Amino acid sequence: MPQTIAVLDFGSQLTQVIARRIRECQVYSKIYHYSTPAAKLREEGVIGIILSGGPQSVYAKKAPHPDPAIFTLGVPVLGICYGVQLMGHFLGGKVAHSKEREYGHGHLTIKQPGRLFAGLPRRLRIWNSHGDKLTKLPPGFRATAISENSPFSGIEDAKRRFYGIQFHPEVFHTERGTDMIRNFLLGICGARQDWTTRDFIAQAVARIRAQVGKSRVILGLSGGVDSSVAAALLHKAIGRQLTCVFVDNGLLRKGERAYVESLYQRNFHIDLRVVDASATFLRRLKGVTEPEQKRKIIGRTFVEVFEKSLKSIGHAEFLAQGTLYPDVIESVSIGNNPASLIKTHHNVGGLPERMKLKLVEPLRELFKDEVRAVGSALKLPREVVWRQPFPGPGLGVRVMGGITPENLEILRNADAVLQEEMMASGYYYKVWQSFCVFLPVRTVGVFGDERTYDYVIALRVVESIDAMTADWAKLPHDLVQKISSRITNEVRGVSRVVFDVSSKPPATIEWE
Ligand code: XMP
Numbered sequence: 001m002p003q004t005i006a007v008l009d010f011g012s013q014l015t016q017v018i019a020r021r022i023r024e025c026q027v028y029s030k031i032y033h034y035s036t037p038a039a040k041l042r043e044e045g046v047i048g049i050i051l052s053g054g055p056q057s058v059y060a061k062k063a064p065h066p067d068p069a070i071f072t073l074g075v076p077v078l079g080i081c082y083g084v085q086l087m088g089h090f091l092g093g094k095v096a097h098s099k100e101r102e103y104g105h106g107h108l109t110i111k112q113p114g115r116l117f118a119g120l121p122r123r124l125r126i127w128n129s130h131g132d133k134l135t136k137l138p139p140g141f142r143a144t145a146i147s148e149n150s151p152f153s154g155i156e157d158a159k160r161r162f163y164g165i166q167f168h169p170e171v172f173h174t175e176r177g178t179d180m181i182r183n184f185l186l187g188i189c190g191a192r193q194d195w196t197t198r199d200f201i202a203q204a205v206a207r208i209r210a211q212v213g214k215s216r217v218i219l220g221l222s223g224g225v226d227s228s229v230a231a232a233l234l235h236k237a238i239g240r241q242l243t244c245v246f247v248d249n250g251l252l253r254k255g256e257r258a259y260v261e262s263l264y265q266r267n268f269h270i271d272l273r274v275v276d277a278s279a280t281f282l283r284r285l286k287g288v289t290e291p292e293q294k295r296k297i298i299g300r301t302f303v304e305v306f307e308k309s310l311k312s313i314g315h316a317e318f319l320a321q322g323t324l325y326p327d328v329i330e331s332v333s334i335g336n337n338p339a340s341l342i343k344t345h346h347n348v349g350g351l352p353e354r355m356k357l358k359l360v361e362p363l364r365e366l367f368k369d370e371v372r373a374v375g376s377a378l379k380l381p382r383e384v385v386w387r388q389p390f391p392g393p394g395l396g397v398r399v400m401g402g403i404t405p406e407n408l409e410i411l412r413n414a415d416a417v418l419q420e421e422m423m424a425s426g427y428y429y430k431v432w433q434s435f436c437v438f439l440p441v442r443t444v445g446v447f448g449d450e451r452t453y454d455y456v457i458a459l460r461v462v463e464s465i466d467a468m469t470a471d472w473a474k475l476p477h478d479l480v481q482k483i484s485s486r487i488t489n490e491v492r493g494v495s496r497v498v499f500d501v502s503s504k505p506p507a508t509i510e511w512e
Helices: 015-024 038-043 068-072 082-091 177-188 197-212 225-241 256-267 278-285 291-313 368-377 405-425 477-490
Strands: 004-009 029-033 046-051 077-080 094-096 102-110 123-130 133-136 142-147 150-157 162-165 217-220 242-248 271-276 318-320 358-360 433-447 450-463 494-499
Touching: 004 015, 015 029, 015 177, 038 046, 038 068, 046 082, 046 177, 068 082, 077 082, 077 177, 082 094, 082 133, 082 150, 082 162, 102 150, 133 150, 162 177, 197 225, 197 358, 197 368, 217 225, 217 291, 225 242, 225 318, 225 368, 242 256, 242 291, 256 271, 271 291, 278 291, 405 433, 405 450, 405 477, 405 494, 433 494, 450 477, 477 494
Parallel strands: 004 029, 004 046, 046 077, 077 162, 217 242, 217 318, 242 271, 318 358, 450 494
Antiparallel strands: 094 133, 102 123, 102 142, 142 150, 150 162, 433 450
């Protein structure tokens, strides 16, 4: 049984980010409902408690309150944001109610480092997001840090090992926030650093087994990082109880289907059903040129095909999804509420309810880089673990204008050349995405002694952190030259290659 840090969740969407920071310190934590009885925490051997933030006021009618006995367990407590107000409220301080939320960057000045701020510079940039404010310290406490808006930005009762911070140490915008959390875990709680990816995998395997028992689980495999890691993890947990479905929508890249088949069937011995629905997709897309229309047709057809394939596979009780905890930290931007930026994943919209399937989402607490670490530990190849994002509608949004088998073939061949060269040069792993776009524009060229009148391929290679903004990648000229001459020489139907030098915004990464 690992030593456990309890994170009591008072409804902040940053609670998972706190848990992630704790994992970064290789310490084991568990998120508990805010009302969990102190006795249960004691039973579970909790060695420290973190009170999360939350959207409420401690004075609100239905404000979430913890079991007051958590303050008598004798273990260290760190209150973050709403967590500090709770400490004020329960331990005899005063909290002023405010209708306005204080939001955004601030500056912390550390007056008394104590153990929480040990080893940190005296002035740090911090991120605030709170309504109420502590106005009087509870007995036994002293202020350790101030900010422009609060004389109680950091507080402590070192004797009882109670610590409070008014700002959010877990978000990226707070300088050295992880060090504060580490100080709490190691310096104050005395936690051991023994929680690794392998432990996560072992725990996830046990959880999956407990959740699904002997039932059948179905997973829609796209070949992307998330569904691939979910498949490998589920397979480790339940072996042949897992059936993966891979839909060939006719909009895949060259060799993609064969690659997926060989990796998962031959390497991992996963029960993989490949459904070839390319004819249906291409028939429905015939003559459609409007991007949104294409997306809708592809999305709808996918759900239909997937649903039909489930029926043919036979009874299953669970649908597995590679849902991740979204990249909240990278998405936090000044003036925006981090919480409002969280996206929910519903890859197969409405399907679980309609099919009466229960969901298994073994990655839902993880962030992308953690999922990659899990994938590597499960021995998925590097090209899967570090695969660039690929849109659900596939090449359907990379063939401009009407989608025909001929245009798809040209795009596939050109794209294969680009990927080969990106891999060979190592640039595949240095950029965010690299792909070709087919332009249904014919231009004049000359090949040998012959005049040609062929299509244009655009190279789209971008750098980005989160796909919200992007810039075109400054690839070496000799690499671009090699890609261009190989495409015009080797791909029939292309006489011209152009390089897209637009950033996002105002352009988007994909052309449609
Ligand atoms: P844009 O083109 O909006 O793309 O700058 C941002 C990121 O999202 C990917 N993308 C999609 N992914 N379904 C997906 O699963 C889609 O319909 C879709 N459209 C764009 C795109 O490849 C880029 O990484």
